[in-house]
Amino acid sequence: DVKVTQSSRYLVKRTGEKVFLECVQDMDHENMFWYRQDPGLGLRLIYFSYDVKMKEKGDIPEGYSVSREKKERFSLILESASTNQTSMYLCASSRTSGGPYEQYFGPGTRLTVT
Amino acid sequence: GENVEQHPSTLSVQEGDSAVIKCTYSDSASNYFPWYKQELGKRPQLIIDIRSNVGEKKDQRIAVTLNKTAKHFSLHITETQPEDSAVYFCAAWGGGADGLTFGKGTHLIIQP
Numbered sequence: 124d125v126k127v128t129q130s131s132r133y134l135v136k137r138t139g140e141k142v143f144l145e146c147v148q149d150m151d152h153e154n155m156f157w158y159r160q161d162p163g164l165g166l167r168l169i170y171f172s173y174d175v176k177m178k179e180k181g182d183i184p185e186g187y188s189v190s191r192e193k194k195e196r197f198s199l200i201l202e203s204a205s206t207n208q209t210s211m212y213l214c215a216s217s218r219t220s221g222g223p224y225e226q227y228f229g230p231g232t233r234l235t236v237t
Numbered sequence: 238g239e240n241v242e243q244h245p246s247t248l249s250v251q252e253g254d255s256a257v258i259k260c261t262y263s264d265s266a267s268n269y270f271p272w273y274k275q276e277l278g279k280r281p282q283l284i285i286d287i288r289s290n291v292g293e294k295k296d297q298r299i300a301v302t303l304n305k306t307a308k309h310f311s312l313h314i315t316e317t318q319p320e321d322s323a324v325y326f327c328a329a330w331g332g333g334a335d336g337l338t339f340g341k342g343t344h345l346i347i348q349p
Contacts, residue, residue: 223330
């Protein structure tokens with residue numbers, strides 16, 4: 124069974140704080156993704172990574188950065204949190220070879236910025 | 238980049254009836270089309286997917302059809318049951334560095 128875990132289910136931060144969201148997968152997947160989910164807007168891709176130390180911008184990268192120092196771990200960083208970054212953040216992973224393949228999602232982190 | 242439109246945003250059907258959700262995509266290079274189901278408070282999970290070399294795929298009560306010429310694909314659920322109530326997302330993969338683009342979702346409500 125693929126397991127994708129996220130460091131927190133709920134997080135409350137203040138405007139201007141630096142926020143770290145961490146995602147870990149245990150299936151040796153090459154690809155990892157960060158999405159944000161807002162009502163009526165679906166899932167929007169923030170960043171993704173095909174390999175360690177590699178990253179690609181998604182549709183809404185502004186205000187975010189990412190880090191992938193190890194294959195199993197992909198971090199999303201909000202350099203200076205703002206209220207419009209209040210959202211549900213979902214991490215996902217998938218394998219690559221011969222793909223694309225199913226993306227496995229983590230449970231999500233509901234971030235509130237006050 | 239890819240743009241995926243999904244309709245309807247809300248669909249209410251009687252238990253036992255069929256439900257159809259439709260999506261269109263913009264990038265003719267897209268070649269992989271998954272459907273995800275998200276129950277309330279849970280993570281999205283893949284229920285069925287189709288690749289561009291196939292026109293239709295079935296898995297028990299669920300089927301997906303793909304029309305590459307018209308650039309649209311649909312999810313069909315027959316004999317709907319209460320546990321089918323959820324939000325369904327379609328998506329399209331353009332390949333390479335484009336990632337997966339999701340539709341905005343359809344809230345399917347099964348009326349008893």
